[in-house]
Amino acid sequence: MKQWLTIIGVGLDGLDGLSHRAQATIDQASVVAGSDRLLDAAQIAPYKRYAWPSPFSEGLTHILKQRGQSVVVLATGDPMHYGVGASLAGHIPSDEMTVIPAPSAFSLAASRMGWALQDVNCLSLHGRPLEALFSSLQPGSRLLLLTSDGAAPGQIMSLLLQAGYGPSKVTVLENLGGGDEARHDLRAEEHTFDSFAALNVMAVHCAADEDVQHLPLVPGLPDGAFVHDGQMTKREVRSITLAALAPTNGERLWDVGAGCGSVAIEWLRAAPRSSAVAFERDDERIGMIQQNALRLGVPQLSVVEGRLPEILAGQAAPDAVFHGGALADHDVFDTCWNALRSGGRLVANAVTLEGETALSDRHKAHGGELVRIEVSRAIAVGRFRGMQPGMAVMQWRAVKP
Structure with a gap:
């Protein structure tokens, strides 16, 4: 046509x-x-x-x-x-x-700021949770934020202060390209305006407080970055797990038995244009997942509450699956494996004998890699130090034919 x-x-x-x-x-x-x-x-x-x-x-x-x-x-x-x-x-x-x-609002804003657009992280917060900006906060980075209304800049500056980025230089650019165009320059911690013009773009040159913990861009966030109850995939094992899952923009992850959501959250941080679904049945952990998703800048994480494998029915097919719970339940595994797209990756971690037995059987049936991960940490032993081993983790990684 x-x-x-x-x-x-x-x-x-x-x-x-x-x-x-x-x-x-x-x-x-x-x-x-x-x-x-x-x-x-x-x-x-x-x-x-x-x-x-x-x-x-x-x-x-x-x-x-x-x-x-x-x-x-x-x-x-x-x-x-x-x-x-x-x-x-x-x-x-x-x-x-x-x-x-x-010209886009971002192009106009970059020209007013004298910033090279290719060096700026442009983020639309129009109609999205403002916490989405948290995943972009790095000392020295420059952000252009398209907002929804005149109240948003004040709310964003409050979030910057909450995240320890109060010293950040902020410019609110109003009505770009219009006859009543205006700009306001301040630091996030100095915000006093109740509201700005409804059409505005924020330019943020990020600066953090000295005691702020900088979160890495690669998978392996500190365990303390998450709200959790102790049952979570620990930092070193999580890094190895994410490497095996291979986050890719445009792909979908199922985090089955998500706990506090750490794997799904790191997947989304590594591939911002991907999607992830966290499946969990415990009410308290559901709350942890939602809180962590906001705190770490991935409010787009979808959370599904219910029992496995029933809650998996009707979900869009995944490109990758992290099987973190109910490892010995063959119905849960079969549902995940059958739903996984051809060429998709499945990664499962076990710390119990029953879980290891299930992974060994699946490795025998489906191939892939079966590895054991052990992490030891230095502890005080009287006047000396020694290495204390943590629980070993068996990891099975497989690609569906």
Whole structure:
């Protein structure tokens, strides 16, 4: 089918900032969709105006029904950067659509700050939990944060203070590209504004308090970074486990018997554009998983409560499985193995004889690698020191044919 959809990015300078080509496309369109603000600014005639509704999926369905007509979708800034264009591209072939972008809010913010955009971590917090920024906090890093409203900057600065990043330099850029553009420079710990303009981007140059524990970007967070009840995959074993699971953007992890959620959380931190589901039946541990996911910047972690293997039914197929609980339950293993995609990885850790027996049997039946992991720690022995071994962990790693 020929090209029928044009997605046009609009800045705060409105139609005056559009090219002649973009303006002509709007004039000739049969349907023009967008927010009420953009439709009003473009003075779209009522007979071809379509105000995008909530939920988003309703508007998407309407646009797809117009296939074959000349349709324009008005968007803010660059439609392909955290915008409607990226969503539409998942449903409409590229040869059926044209995108005419305006500078994104991130591009405008970087230009105002004098920051090289390729060296900045750009994060949209629009409609997302603000705690998502925690996974990006590193001393010296530069962040550009797209917010939802005028209250968000104050809330974000409070979170920075909570995380020990109160000394961070913060610039709130309001109404970028508009006639009433403004900026406010301060430190997170100095925040006194109750609210800012609804359209704003935050620029954060991260600086931490001297006593803040810096969390590594590679898997192997300190055990103390998690709220837990003692039953968790410890740091060294967790690092080896994540290496075997091989987190990859675009893939899905099942963390079966998730405990405090440490493996699923580290998976998401290592591959931010992946997904993970934590399966757990204990109410207290469910609370720990949710608390840890927020504290460590991965609020997108999905948590499913219930008994195994029943709660696995109907879940989207995983690309990797960490089997951390109910190892001796053959029904749980069979459900995980059958659901796992071809080429997917399954990793299981055992510390009991019953668990080791189950892993040995599965290694014999399915192949893979069977290894034993032992970690010893130095302790005081009178005036001297000695190495005290922890419980050995048997790990089975397998790739499904």
